[in-house]
Amino acid sequence: MDAVQSDHTRRPVPAAGESLAIELRKINKRFGPVHANKDIDLAVARGTIHGIVGENGAGKSTLMSILYGFYHADSGEIVVGGAPVTIHNSSDALRLGIGMVHQHFMLVDNFTVLENVILGAEDSALLKPSVDKARRELQRLADDYGLNVPVDAVIEDLSVGQQQRVEILKALYRGADILILDEPTGVLTPAEADHLFRVLRTLREEGKTIILITHKLREIMAITDTVSVMRQGQIVETLATASTSPEQLAELMVGRRVLLRVHKEEAKPGAVLLDVKDLVVADDLGTERLKGVSLHVRAGEILGIAGVAGNGQSELLEALSGMRAAKSGTIRLNGEDVTAVNDESAALLRHKGLAHVPEDRIRMGLVTNFYEWENAILGYHDLPKYGKGLSLDVKAARAEAQRHIEKFDIRPANTDLKTANFSGGNQQKIVLAREMERDPDVLIVGQPTRGVDIGAIEFIHNQIIKMRDAGKAILLVSVELDEIRALSDRIVVLFDGHIVGEADPRTADEGELGLLMAGVSQKGAAQSSEANP
Amino acid sequence: MEDLISILVTTIRVSTPLILACLAGLYSERAGIVDIGLEGKLLGSAFGAAVVAAVTGNVWLGLLAGIGVSLVFSGIHGLASINFRGNQIISGVALNFLASGLTVFLGAAWFGRGGNTPPLSGGARFYAIQLPFARELAGVPVIGPIYSGLISGHTILTYIAFLAVPLTAFVLWRTRFGLRLRAVGENPKALDTAGMSVSWLRYKALAITAVLVGMGGAYLSTAQAASFSREMSSGRGYIALAALIFAKWKPYPALGACLLFGFLEALQYRLQGVSLPVIGPVPTQAMQALPYVLTILLLAGFVGRAIAPKASGQPYVKER
Numbered sequence: 118m119d120a121v122q123s124d125h126t127r128r129p130v131p132a133a134g135e136s137l138a139i140e141l142r143k144i145n146k147r148f149g150p151v152h153a154n155k156d157i158d159l160a161v162a163r164g165t166i167h168g169i170v171g172e173n174g175a176g177k178s179t180l181m182s183i184l185y186g187f188y189h190a191d192s193g194e195i196v197v198g199g200a201p202v203t204i205h206n207s208s209d210a211l212r213l214g215i216g217m218v219h220q221h222f223m224l225v226d227n228f229t230v231l232e233n234v235i236l237g238a239e240d241s242a243l244l245k246p247s248v249d250k251a252r253r254e255l256q257r258l259a260d261d262y263g264l265n266v267p268v269d270a271v272i273e274d275l276s277v278g279q280q281q282r283v284e285i286l287k288a289l290y291r292g293a294d295i296l297i298l299d300e301p302t303g304v305l306t307p308a309e310a311d312h313l314f315r316v317l318r319t320l321r322e323e324g325k326t327i328i329l330i331t332h333k334l335r336e337i338m339a340i341t342d343t344v345s346v347m348r349q350g351q352i353v354e355t356l357a358t359a360s361t362s363p364e365q366l367a368e369l370m371v372g373r374r375v376l377l378r379v380h381k382e383e384a385k386p387g388a389v390l391l392d393v394k395d396l397v398v399a400d401d402l403g404t405e406r407l408k409g410v411s412l413h414v415r416a417g418e419i420l421g422i423a424g425v426a427g428n429g430q431s432e433l434l435e436a437l438s439g440m441r442a443a444k445s446g447t448i449r450l451n452g453e454d455v456t457a458v459n460d461e462s463a464a465l466l467r468h469k470g471l472a473h474v475p476e477d478r479i480r481m482g483l484v485t486n487f488y489e490w491e492n493a494i495l496g497y498h499d500l501p502k503y504g505k506g507l508s509l510d511v512k513a514a515r516a517e518a519q520r521h522i523e524k525f526d527i528r529p530a531n532t533d534l535k536t537a538n539f540s541g542g543n544q545q546k547i548v549l550a551r552e553m554e555r556d557p558d559v560l561i562v563g564q565p566t567r568g569v570d571i572g573a574i575e576f577i578h579n580q581i582i583k584m585r586d587a588g589k590a591i592l593l594v595s596v597e598l599d600e601i602r603a604l605s606d607r608i609v610v611l612f613d614g615h616i617v618g619e620a621d622p623r624t625a626d627e628g629e630l631g632l633l634m635a636g637v638s639q640k641g642a643a644q645s646s647e648a649n650p
Numbered sequence: 651m652e653d654l655i656s657i658l659v660t661t662i663r664v665s666t667p668l669i670l671a672c673l674a675g676l677y678s679e680r681a682g683i684v685d686i687g688l689e690g691k692l693l694g695s696a697f698g699a700a701v702v703a704a705v706t707g708n709v710w711l712g713l714l715a716g717i718g719v720s721l722v723f724s725g726i727h728g729l730a731s732i733n734f735r736g737n738q739i740i741s742g743v744a745l746n747f748l749a750s751g752l753t754v755f756l757g758a759a760w761f762g763r764g765g766n767t768p769p770l771s772g773g774a775r776f777y778a779i780q781l782p783f784a785r786e787l788a789g790v791p792v793i794g795p796i797y798s799g800l801i802s803g804h805t806i807l808t809y810i811a812f813l814a815v816p817l818t819a820f821v822l823w824r825t826r827f828g829l830r831l832r833a834v835g836e837n838p839k840a841l842d843t844a845g846m847s848v849s850w851l852r853y854k855a856l857a858i859t860a861v862l863v864g865m866g867g868a869y870l871s872t873a874q875a876a877s878f879s880r881e882m883s884s885g886r887g888y889i890a891l892a893a894l895i896f897a898k899w900k901p902y903p904a905l906g907a908c909l910l911f912g913f914l915e916a917l918q919y920r921l922q923g924v925s926l927p928v929i930g931p932v933p934t935q936a937m938q939a940l941p942y943v944l945t946i947l948l949l950a951g952f953v954g955r956a957i958a959p960k961a962s963g964q965p966y967v968k969e970r
Contacts, residue, residue: 211844225836
């Protein structure tokens with residue numbers, strides 16, 4: 118199926134006569150002053166996988182929402198299967214054979230797989246015939262495409278990978294010929310992602326057309342035939358994947374050269390600054406999410422915690438930063454027992470040299486309707502340098518914020534702007550600046566680049582490395598395996614509340630890490646008693 | 651035995667409006683709309699039914715009017731909570747106030763009886779129906795008292811209320827509409843992306859709510875009583891909501907919960923003025939408070955974790 122290759126390297130607009138699945142002509146969409154989609158021209162040939170890459174806010178989702186009938190374009194034309202169409206809503210799109218797998222699944226959690234699949238596509242007023250038909254049809258789809266799911270299981274009991282398969286099945290059951298996938302691998306383990314890609318290849322062989330929206334260039338390179346790069350509402354280039362490179366795509370996305378590889382020297386680990394022993398932590402419902410975790414971080418090294426989201430990472434971050442009390446176990450900072458006992462622990466820890474960049478900047482890291490300068494000192498606002506007694510030294514706080522802005526290149530450079538008006542990457546920089554500039558001994562970082570643009574990612578990574586080289590102990594939690602591998606000096610894998618393996622990022626291969634993340638323990642031996650069945 | 655039968659008969663009688671209101675609430679809450687305005691709809695439709703029945707002398711027209719009033723109320727609630735994405739509690743409470751004030755005001759203006767409507771008689775009321783063979787079986791032991799005494803001899807609305815329970819269960823679990831109804835209360839986006847209108851479905855659910863609660867209101871003023879009297883719903887809408895939560899939004903448990911509340915009410919009628927051992931005569935007020943006290947107790951502790959439909963109370967906003 119490598120039809121699109123050598124011959125057109127610049128603009129692989131499908132040749133005349135080649136059958137087009139979908140064509141967009143001069144699509145425009147404005148939201149108030151924002152020109153979200155500007156004169157978009159896009160042609161996708163039938164039976165191909167077309168990637169769309171771009172930074173957050175580049176207009177990818179808007180474009181796909183127009184295609185799926187969530188929005189109506191201000192101007193422009195959509196052609197499906199050779200005929201111009203108007204798509205008013207999702208049912209129009211479905212009727213035209215366009216199916217979408219959303220980033221956040223559109224499933225009813227307490228419904229069974231079958232119920233979810235037939236929802237909206239029932240054949241009659243009574244459910245029985247539709248359920249029977251869906252059962253047969255799903256069996257067929259499972260056989261044809263390897264899309265196996267237990268059809269009578271309730272959604273909330275399924276793994277994320279299985280839930281995604283249900284979403285794909287939903288689209289196929291409705292007869293989708295064109296499948297749009299929005300950031301499909303964000304929540305998957307590498308093994309699940311591989312499985313997804315196998316499914317997508319099979320679908321392509323069956324003549325289905327797939328549009329893949331992603332920010333992971335590696336996936337674009339691995340699976341797409343052609344790729345369009347979006348920047349600031351426009352398609353800046355459409356290329357045959359075989360004739361491009363991740364570097365070129367990154368450059369097109371950002372508009373300048375980007376270093377995809379992080380350059381760092383060999384780590385020079387020093388004394389153990391953070392030492393965790395047998396940590397057990399429960400979530401709000403009392404379920405144990407960390408089941409006896411022991412780890413340590415030395416000065417001048419980065420310990421990466423790899424794992425699929427929801428395996429105890431959040432609880433680990435919260436326990437280490439003092440936000441959540443441990444059920445048992447100890448946390449030592451510089452040798453001192455700092456295991457959280459109450460709500461004030463987090464504030465106390467900050468003054469003992471532990472800084473925390475929370476994984477969810479909006480919910481935990483910032484107050485978004487505060488001014489930038491307020492957030493720049495938040496949590497440290499009672500330090501003597503920002504005022505005495507009841508009063509706040511606004512001038513000192515602003516000066517501090519200004520320093521952060523310059524050092525971390527935060528844009529717009531305005532301390533008096535509401536934090537909500539900054540982009541994700543700049544908001545993240547505000548948090549990072551606040552925590553790093555405190556010169557902590559230990560830095561706990563959760564998902565430092567979630568929802569952050571490529572350009573800012575490069576900067577943030579470099580700052581983290583700089584902290585390490587300054588002799589700080591850094592604990593990094595990320596669901597992005599690439600990020601963990603690029604930054605960490607040591608990697609441990611968290612699965613179901615246990616540390617199921619340790620790896621050296623220089624030698625560990627992705628498959629091995631992927632297996633660990635999926636709960637298959639290391640070489641079946643050493644750690645097997647620790648890992649959950 | 652006779653005592654028990656008589657308490658149970660009363661139980662069924664007083665449970666009827668609760669069952670209707672509770673099922674009404676079930677449809678709307680399953681669709682993700684919290685309807686604290688059940689109380690106001692009950693009151694408003696009781697008034698509407700009594701007024702039209704009194705004026706026309708036809709109880710069926712009265713019933714239609716009762717349903718009509720609650721349809722209007724539901725429409726307002728829908729407009730506020732679906733179209734304008736307002737707070738559903740506030741909209742419901744406002745409707746309760748509206749019903750409470752408007753019924754007394756209009757009643758006083760039209761009939762000048764201090765907010766009450768004229769007494770209904772003849773064709774302006776619902777009467778008990780004798781089921782086939784009730785008379786013949788009355789003398790048979792066991793079956794007689796149960797069939798002829800307990801099951802037979804209620805108004806049509808009571809039978810409708812009890813039949814509405816299995817019907818609702820069927821609709822909820824076996825039909826396309828039920829599937830969509832449950833889905834829209836859990837994850838409206840799933841419906842929207844599957845190409846269905848969330849608003850339309852919610853309006854349909856609210857209409858069913860209105861029809862059921864309208865019958866419940868009409869029952870109060872034209873079957874249980876023979877006229878409308880001010881504030882005659884006396885919190886039954888709230889009790890129905892409590893029963894709904896107690897029943898975890900499921901039809902059969904809802905029936906059970908309503909019968910339990912009804913039984914307590916029946917019991918308090920019975921126990922009024924009765925002197926209990928040790929305690930002595932129980933004040934009437936204490937007995938009257940019993941169903942309400944139970945409501946609090948049940949909701950506070952005995953329900954366990956009641957998981958409401960996930961999207962309940964949240965206006966649906968298309969993203970971005």
